[in-house]
Amino acid sequence: MAGDDEGAKTEPAHDRSLHQRIRADLEERILSGAWSPGHRIPFEHELMAQYGCARMTVNRVLSGLVEAGLIERRRRAGSFVRRPAGQSAVLRIPDVKAEVLSRGETYGYELISGTRRKATRDDRARIAVAAGAPLLALLCRHVADGRPYALEDRLIALDSVPEAADADFATELPGTWLLGHVPWHEAEHNISAAPADARTAARLDVPVGTACLVMERRTWRSGQPITAVRLWYPGDRQKLVARFTPSTAAGR
Amino acid sequence: MAGDDEGAKTEPAHDRSLHQRIRADLEERILSGAWSPGHRIPFEHELMAQYGCARMTVNRVLSGLVEAGLIERRRRAGSFVRRPAGQSAVLRIPDVKAEVLSRGETYGYELISGTRRKATRDDRARIAVAAGAPLLALLCRHVADGRPYALEDRLIALDSVPEAADADFATELPGTWLLGHVPWHEAEHNISAAPADARTAARLDVPVGTACLVMERRTWRSGQPITAVRLWYPGDRQKLVARFTPSTAAGR
């Protein structure tokens, strides 16, 4: 009958749930190379027999592997180990404050300037607002252990987030404030390297021309531009991101 | 009875499957902010009633949202919209060849040097092999539309991948070759900015000191180091990565 079990569920609290154990089993075989790319993994009914469970259970596991990008499935043909998608990788970028704190350094923040203006031609290359739309332009410095860590150059579209005009960015991080007022959003990131110009160099307390890591992030909410931010990190000091990738993930 | 339907499945090919429609519905509400962080979304039995389906179906959707990091669930309490995890983001780095081709430029490749040596102290800072372990050190140039695009400085652990000693890296991309011979692996990435030293600048045909984007990738397979690669991109030319993130994803 439904809900009962013949061996599998008599010991549910052993370690993890059944589908987690099956998932781990299959992942191990794939990641270790025991099943190399192109290999056909057992059919659902075979896995049912091996693990003594219902088809829904193995199906759930296999669907998860598809979502993780580890396998692909074709009707009538079976399920196959996928080839890793090129030299691709999934990275994760923490926010600046978390980044500094995770390095065990003290974090500080200063608002250098905050001005309201109508979008210029240059602004509109960074943030897709109408010509003349009101913007808030912020320049902030992130400090780690007393030394400049990153320079933040941010535009906020006041048409999309009018409350930002009244926020006090001298005490509150713009990124944090936005998170609290614009719950979920889409973002696009762009990483490049550039030499520090005179003003940037002075604000970061590095020589002019220092190679900097520049991270640009543009943010939308339902198609409306919210903010565009450029973060300048002195590249000679320390790095930005590190992340390992057990799977291609996020492919779809 | 099982397998039959009362309204939902009479029109299965309409658009997407039922759980995909439910998922899209809920995601839209969350991403648009209609349900802001902390909001309690309907209980499973409420969603069952709303969509006229079985609990497994809504449960599958909600489990997916948990995996995507959009919601969190607590027994007895319910399911709640999560706050976006900091300013984090999931990026994706394509491999160099795909990157160049996707820009619509012609791709070229040259092996500058390939030598076999025992691991030095400097090597071991980059790749965690035993002292004196055999390494293959490769230096390659990626070319886009005839101009140097990136410089690849790679170490391969021959203990882990002995076949690499016989590969012809003058004609085959090291990254591609490794993908074909070391199916799945874990990788760690590190992005920084650095000025081009004299040799690097010459090989990239840029002035000495040009700010470069440096991407370092270290790769393991079941704990065994496979390869460590440094990619130098002239930062003044173009960028490296861009990616948008609808959800926190990959959180676990």
Added chain:
DNA sequence: GAGTGGTCTAGACCACTTC
């Protein structure tokens, strides 16, 4: 104690693909 989510079952129908 009651209600939530977490998990699992034993079936079912269907679409699609390959044979």
Added chain:
DNA sequence: AAGTGGTCTAGACCACTCA
């Protein structure tokens, strides 16, 4: 035509947590 995966059902038991 046969067999695969894709999806869905109507239950069930359990663990956990809150009131």
